[in-house]
Amino acid sequence: MPQTEAHEAYEEPRSARLVAWGNAWFAGHASPDDTADAVRGDDESHVVRGLPGADGVGLTLALGRLRTMGATGLRLALPAPGHPLGLTGPAEFNGRAMETGEAVLAVGAPWGLVPEALWHGADHADDGVLAVTWHALPVNPGFPADVPALRDAERELMEGMREATEALVRLDVAGAGPEVQRALARLRSRSSEPDDLLAPGYPPRAVRVLQSARRVSALVALASVTEGAAVSASEMAQRAGALRPLERTARKARVAAYNAAVDEPR
Incomplete structure (x- = not known):
């Protein structure tokens, strides 16, 4: 594996970008637009599904909804087989996060987000569109595992x-x-x-x-x-x-x- 490929393999996951810039937004260090742009990166679109009162909305509205639900920040989970790093349960959320290898947990609100990235188009490199859906699911309160x-x-x-x-x-x-x-x-x-x-x-x-x-x-x-x-x-x-x-x-x-x-x- 060439050196550049090793770096690409460990580019920060989408959940990490959402946690970093989401926390900056919660703390007043970043505007909603800057936060959404930083998290989206080169992706075409990001949509949040399953969040009560904000189903099918963009990241900015979803973060605002989490705040009204009591969230004060975000935590990252990077689980791997046999190592549920950052997770708190229940099994449904843990299973989806484990399959994806990443997730976001709201601090102060019992909700988590797991990204799903989908290409649309025949050629990913040229005319494909990468759309990201964040699936919102209930999580158990408590400090995450093994952090x-x-x-x-x-x-x-x-x-x-x-x-x-x-x-x-x-x-x-x-x-x-x-x-x-x-x-x-x-x-x-x-x-x-x-x-x-x-x-x-x-x-x-x-x-x-x-x-x-x-x-x-x-x-x-x-x-x-x-x-x-x-x-x-x-x-x-x-x-x-x-x-x-x-x-x-x-x-x-x-x-x-x-x-x-x-x-x-x-």
Whole structure:
């Protein structure tokens, strides 16, 4: 996998954009139009379905409706099989979020949103239209599962980066090619990640943690698909063992960074 593809594989999901800019809007740091534009990105349209009193509306009206229902902010969930990161239940919402790999939970209102992206048209690259539907579903109140405090996420990420880097170098993953070598180098440099990953109002530590988590995710994506010098079954198993906890740690750090706007003390 080329270096650029690894970065593309870990572009921030739509739920993350909605959480970041939604929290900026709730806090008065972003206008409704700027928030909707930032979340929509290159997509053609975003529609929210199933929200009481606001079914079939755009993001701006949906956020306003959530506020009238008591919401004060948004949290991110990035679940994976066996790891319901950021979820609170019930089973219907968790199942849909697990299938998609992402979701948004309102803070102060028992509702969550799960995106569904659909292409319309024969050729996705040329004349297709990407429409996104956010499915609103009831969620259980409570703090989401397995989300660390931001300071703990940063510490766990640094420890995981050190341990996994040592293991990967020992297995000669760097010998796989220049892409992996550059990914390893990025673990020690912040210059490769932009400073505006999050929306206005987020603390600098959240930006720093997200930068590190993205670099780790890119490394995991590269090391997962390149053979390197680890060609035996036992060496491949060792590499998988080194990457598995690191991938989980990076996802936890990303969620903690996005949720910092509502979970970290001011």
